[in-house]
Amino acid sequence: MLRKLRQQRAFHLMLVPSIILVFIFSYLPFYGLVIAFQDYNPGLGFHSPWVGMENFEHVFKQEKFLRTIWNTLYMSIFKLLGGIFVPVIFALLLNEVMRAAFKRTFQTLVYIPNFLSWVIMAGIMIDILASDGIVNTFLGLLGVKPISFLGSPSIFPWTMIVTDIWKGFGFGTVVYLAALTGIDPGLYEAALIDGANRWKQTIYITLPLLAPTIILMAVLSLGNVMNAGFDQIYNLYSPAVYESGDIIDTYVYRLGIVQAQYSIGTAIGLFKSVITCILVVLSLVLAKKAAGYKIY
Amino acid sequence: MVQDKSLGRKLFLIANYSILFLTSLFCILPFVNLLAVSFSGSAAVAAGDVVFWPVDFTTKAYEFALEGGQFLQSFWVSTQRVVLGTIVNLILMVLTAYPLSKTKEKVMGRGIYMGFFVLTMLFNGGLIPSYLIVVKAGLIDSIWSLILPGAMPVYSMIILMNFIRSLPEEIEESATIDGAGPMQILIRILLPLLKPALATVGLFTIVGHWNSWFDGIIYMNNPDNYPLQSYLQTLLLSFDQIMLRAGTDYSELLAQMNVRTGRAAQLFLGTVPILVVYPFLQKYFTKGLVLGSVKG
Amino acid sequence: MKRKGLSIILAIALMLLAACSNGEDKKEQATESGAESSQATKENGEVDYAFGKYKEPVTIHTIRETNTSAQFPEGDDMGDNIWTRAYKERFNINVVTDWVSDDYETKLNLAISSGELPDIYRVNASQLQKLMEADMVMDLTEVFDKYASDRVKKYMEFDRPSFESGMKDGKLYGIPQLHYGVIDQPDFVWIRNDWKEELGLQDPQTIDDIKNIALKFMEKHGGYGIALDQTLDTLNTLAVAWGAHPDIWVPGEDGKIVHGSTQPEMKDALATFAEWYKLGIIDPEFSIKDMAAMNANVVAGKVGVQPHYQWWGYSPGVDVVTNLGKNAIFYPYNIPSANGEEVIHSVSFLNGNYVVVNKKAKNPEAVIKLINFYAYMMDEGFSKESQETLAAFVNDGLEHAPQPFKVTNPNTDYEQFVKVSEAMKKKDTSNFTATGQWQKYNNSIEFETKGTPAAVGDYLQQGAPRSAYGLAKPYIDNNQYIKNSLWGAQPKELAKYGSTLDDILTEGFTKIIMGKESIDYFDKLIKDWREAGGDEATEAVNKMYGNK
16 A cells, blocks of 8 residues: 555645644634534633533524525525526527627626625615615516515515526626636537537537536535625515525524624534535535446 | 518517617616715715705815825735736636545645635734734735735635536546646636636626725725725725814814715715726626537 | 655644644743833832833733734834834833734634734634633733823713723633724714605604605605615614613613613614515615615615714715715614603623733733823824824824724724814804814814815714714713623623624514514514524523623
């Protein structure tokens, strides 16, 4: 075995710097997870009193917290799906643009919303989506009654989903476009000779070759499923829509407002991590079994 | 590539361009609104009168952000951070992605290494322990406190790794036969081929470094060491304080500028540099892989 | 390879040990303060504890929060300014600022965790509790007693409950920085003046009057009648009309302390609000509007009635006048009674900050001296220092520069208002005793004569014939107010719910007002609140603050 290691030593050595840095700055802090089981007092540090599962019990007993789990998953899953489909479609459309100048321009423009923080976007959204805002005025022209995008508990989650997709799709588009440029043009030439039109080419060549990237992005996004976008929700929600809009992170934030509750924040963070871990592992196994894809 | 110029294709192209054009328009409109707000008087903004053109034109918000040497100082800090940080990130990502792209026959324990890194994406020790580690490492007030934690972004590394995997094995095989070691293969042969992928993940890390502000605030005690976004963030808080107890002179300022115009100016000052860099990276995205060297 | 691995492991082990040993340092005892011997004496030969200058220079470290309402002259900043130089000149005390941050709370919590704390710093009520528990702050009882000036002691006597909130078992650990006064607390309903005059409407004497004024405004100008925000805080200012005190803790019917929002009187208030909503008087979209959005329509001239705080003139006042002109100004009106009994205003716990001294600090009395200095400059400096000197210390918001080294006169605003309103009547400023009074006066004149938007804040607060403080004063004089029984830090059982208990009520109240639930839902809502933790919290509040 040692001989094999020595043969491979170039590879192992390449990994060393990353391992050291990640160990120091990501693994060492894991010790801080113990706070989840303590009644943390910054002055006492890790010598704070131990309370076992009390922090978890305290939060899980709260009815209003339990519904945040549902809200989080609901919005996350649709955001994830939309966050895959929209950029893929858009990348495909963009790929059909032959003029490089236009392609580049469109690409830059759709990436712009990604730069705007939610603090700013929220202000704009509130204006646009108000009952006398642009969107409702436009809908009015079509004979539709004003919709309360931000104030109605039934509509609010969808407002969040759609606006989040809009803000973020530029990111995925960039990744998929880069992948598309990697497809061997020779394959298209061959297909054309066989008589396939652009549409058929897309279905039989482009999509299958893009599939690994799509699945990769999907699994990576799963890592985010317990988050559902604190910045966005925090800046746009209100008590009127708590029942469908309150997510785990916004709830924990409000729990911690009075005393900077590190214990509770860490406990819930741990809970979220464990769930995410399970989900990601499951999806990796599924991806491998179902499609033979090795993302890991 | 030979195009089919059927009517269907032409219609499709028209529709495509229209969709792309409309979408890009929607993406850029909020930005235009923001630009207008940043140049408008506070009363007009407070009343919601500003749409796409400034009302009561004033440059107060920008003056406020730019006065004193702080702005330029923090701009310089950010530039250093982005350059150093991105270089470190890219080097580490490449060094990590390459060995991990191999199978476990070629690199022993590959699965374990992978698990090691992926775990850090799922679990987090929290703010306090991370802070303590940085303190103990003596990095407070050093630019390295913004670079070393997170020096190897796992998410981007996985994307890079998958790109490497998508390259045909023959490329490396022919080089190995010629007697090249892994490091040489990596540098001489793979890197040039990875340009689109590197540009993609490079852009992500550049944007990530440029936009982050929280770490600057907690790891830097001396405000001269703040990166740009941290400095701009401090301006926001100052608006709130002005509101609390204003003297006459400050009321003058208040009458012309408020939180929203201030934020808008802040966003522009903070984002324009990135938007300027972005088109230059664009050309790497659209260059395809040149695979001709392998065939035949 | 092996050696490298070993050294890495060692390095890591060391780091872990270091992180752990954090706790040990704090058990050290404070060293003796050696300052007794080296101080200046007063004329009569006694040691001048309160203001004496040190013979040998003394250095103390502190940390600060960015405060940009202070406009520093070129070259100065929070760490180096006229106050810090005065500390050196007059007391021979060097104040070194270790860091300045605008996320002070977070940075302070991190500093506490890492044990890197300066000699003196400022904390809030809950941090004080934690520090006392961790035994990290010095017992200041004796030092305060010996070194505090008479003036500062008088402040503490004036608001004894706040003074006591900084104590534990009778010992003083945190010096409360106090506040500007109770006169800031009463709220009002603000009504747009030109609209009111135009329609010849009378001042509101009853709650129904308010409703009718709003309706008349709606008739003439369209839209809705009353502006409020999604947290219901501004609307709740009206609740005192029914004798309800939402958001504070008050003695209930059987003497036990209860949460004001759960009182039966609150139900009456909500019933009326719901009725108003149905009539379209209340902004139909209030539930998605934060303060800025609420103010937008006020500033745009679309609504004329706004329940708000005494500082309306500053925000949205300035924008209203800028945008709509001097005559669009809103004036404050007392909140009328809805049940025939006199209106009692709610007073929130006023003391937000405490000054604490690190247990390891060597010169705690230096802190007291600097606090004495601040009090002196603000209240006596007017008569004893030259005008320019004084101006340099307090103009342009510089009075906020001392930050941790200050205790505010808890009667400031009241005294200020009395002097300013007198001077406005007689146009005679000879009676002024503090700089703040000049500022308010000048701005009030400025607005009266020129209608300058920037000056309307001070005008409406104090200088106008109909001003916020003017209306508030009788309530203060007649003790027509009730203080939050929770006068200090929240008990643990309550704090660990953060704001979520209140949120249950806000969510429920919003539903009632918007008509999504009937008024009878109130009883179920309160029951839910109690089961979700309200009872637990109430018990804890009573244990900590009851029966005093």
